[in-house]
Amino acid sequence: MENYDVIIVGCGPAGLRAAKVLAENKINVLALDKKQEIGVPVRCGEGLGLGWFKRLNLKPNSAWAVQPIKGAALYSPTGKKVEIRFEEVSGYILERRMFEKYLAREAALKGACIKVKHHVLDVKRKGSKVEVFGKYLGDEFKYSANIIIAADGVDSLTARRLGLNTTNKLVDIDSGFQYEMAGIDFEDPDLIHLYFGNEVAPRGYVWLFPKGDHEANVGVGIAGYREETAKYYLDKFISSRESLAKGSIIHINSGAVPVGGFLDNMVLDNLLVCGDAAHQVDPTHGGGIGLSMEAATIAAEVAVEAIKKVDYSQKFLSRYNKLWYEKRGNALKQRLKARIFMEQLTDDEFDAIADNLSGEDILKLAGGELSEKAKFMARLLIKKPSIAGKIAKSLR
């Protein structure tokens, strides 16, 4: 049986980033994916902020960063528009299938072994190692490793098979559905467009992420426990807008998004979990590419240390928990509170916020200018006292 230092299950952004970091450190690494092609099917809105390019040392490449974005237009339930526009490019819409192939090529070039159509069906501890069982085109395979990195996405079973429960509660997950549309009309292809309201998308939003002047990802995320499907909400949104309804759908995809915060513990003996499998998603907007890749970098670096020290224990690997929470923990907990606050808002309250908020205000608020925050809250609470209680509730 072939033995590796590390076996990565799942070749999305997290798994492929971990593979690259491990290979760069001369670790014997195997990355397996059940799919027959890296990068498909897409289950993502495909937006990535510029800050992540810098943090992850990625250079935007027109092969996969297809549309530069300079800000966002937010639409309240009654259609009031708040525009946030930067002078410089602030992010890109990606072509995920090309992006992930790029990540795979980078990892392979560094020496990682990647195998597609390799479906891991079970993982079991044996002695100090873990054995990985699966099938490739009908034939059984079996490998062993000292460390498993579970990066097998929202539908991860690898960590659960080793005893770490990564199941999402319905209240902590959003249901998403998206059309890539062509031949549609919209303003400002250099902005992302986000539509809020309980009729439009309960707890979430509808997004329009441009991929050119007349093409865009148009999708919706809603709370996972709703009776109506995400598809129902998106179809309703599109059919009420002639500028979209006249276009063609050239790609359909869906996905569930863990927005309830993160696993307190992401390690066991021989196991590190990252990406959607570890719920590494921003709870306010549901984006996870950057967080997943950042966490995968940390997980891989901890794995490199563990292999040097020949210590694959939960105790040693829990350094990954510590480093990740030091880096992102507090910020993401704040963002979870913000989401819990937002999902309590009535459409009426949402409009009141939009009426009292300009794009410049949002930039100041996001920039953390406390005096601006206080002024804004005061202005808002005078007009909509009902919001005060909801702020208090979300901060509990």
Place this chain on the structure above:
Amino acid sequence: MVKYNQEKCLYCGGCVSVCPVMALELMETYIKYDAKKCINCNSCVKICPVGAFMVEGR
């Protein structure tokens, strides 16, 4: 019992992520459903973005 409609499924695996008893597994282009493990919590029915899971008899 829940009923799975493979023709509706976009194989995103959302249902797998909320199944508390590992009765579901994404097999690349379809969901493998183990009725023996299923506890009829209907989480898969609710999360599915396209309605590929239905409660049988409804």
